[in-house]
Amino acid sequence: MKRRTLALTIVLTIAAALTLWYIVGSSTPSESERKASTLEYYKENWGMEFSEPDRIETIWSSRGWFGDGESITVMEYVNSNLDLLKQDMNLITDVNLEIVNHMIRKFTENTLSMQSNSTELEHVFEQHNVEVDIHDYYHKQDRNRTNYIIAVYKQNDQKLYILEWYQ
Numbered sequence: 001m002k003r004r005t006l007a008l009t010i011v012l013t014i015a016a017a018l019t020l021w022y023i024v025g026s027s028t029p030s031e032s033e034r035k036a037s038t039l040e041y042y043k044e045n046w047g048m049e050f051s052e053p054d055r056i057e058t059i060w061s062s063r064g065w066f067g068d069g070e071s072i073t074v075m076e077y078v079n080s081n082l083d084l085l086k087q088d089m090n091l092i093t094d095v096n097l098e099i100v101n102h103m104i105r106k107f108t109e110n111t112l113s114m115q116s117n118s119t120e121l122e123h124v125f126e127q128h129n130v131e132v133d134i135h136d137y138y139h140k141q142d143r144n145r146t147n148y149i150i151a152v153y154k155q156n157d158q159k160l161y162i163l164e165w166y167q
Contacts, residue, residue, distance in 0.1 A: 038073070042162070046141060046149050050160070054078045060124045062115055068166050070111045072124065075160040089137040089153060100138045101131050103150055107163045130154075130161045
């Protein structure tokens with residue numbers, strides 16, 4: 001009787017473990033699904049359509065339950081397959097270089113101010129130089145008086161930085 005109970009317990013434990021593994025494993029999105037979800041988010045929320053990057057990483061997000069906060073997403077395009085003209089992105093020239101870098105510095109300063117206790121955020125800005133150079137591209141869009149997005153494509157890095165502000 002004890003053997004039968006032990007065998008039944010082992011079988012049920014294995015069945016429960018396999019079921020849990022199947023549920024958890026199948027609910028984790030793949031890299032391709034995460035990319036598609038991120039691209040869809042920018043299309044729906046900002047009307048910006050990007051070609052699929054080689055890699056997407058959210059390097060900072062302070063978005064809370066109420067949707068307010070800041071985020072920085074980086075899309076890497078190793079083979080430069082980003083079609084910038086479709087995105088209404090503007091070429092950075094000597095005429096607008098300082099204006100764009102001022103917008104980026106303002107986002108950085110305001111984000112650091114909102115997250116004054118975060119040394120992690122300071123490291124993010126130290127590791128990722130978002131300031132642009134001539135021949136890079138940018139796009140700024142305001143949704144209303146408090147929400148905006150700045151998208152910056154740095155050609156030498158082949159990276160698209162997306163800075164979002166929600167308040």
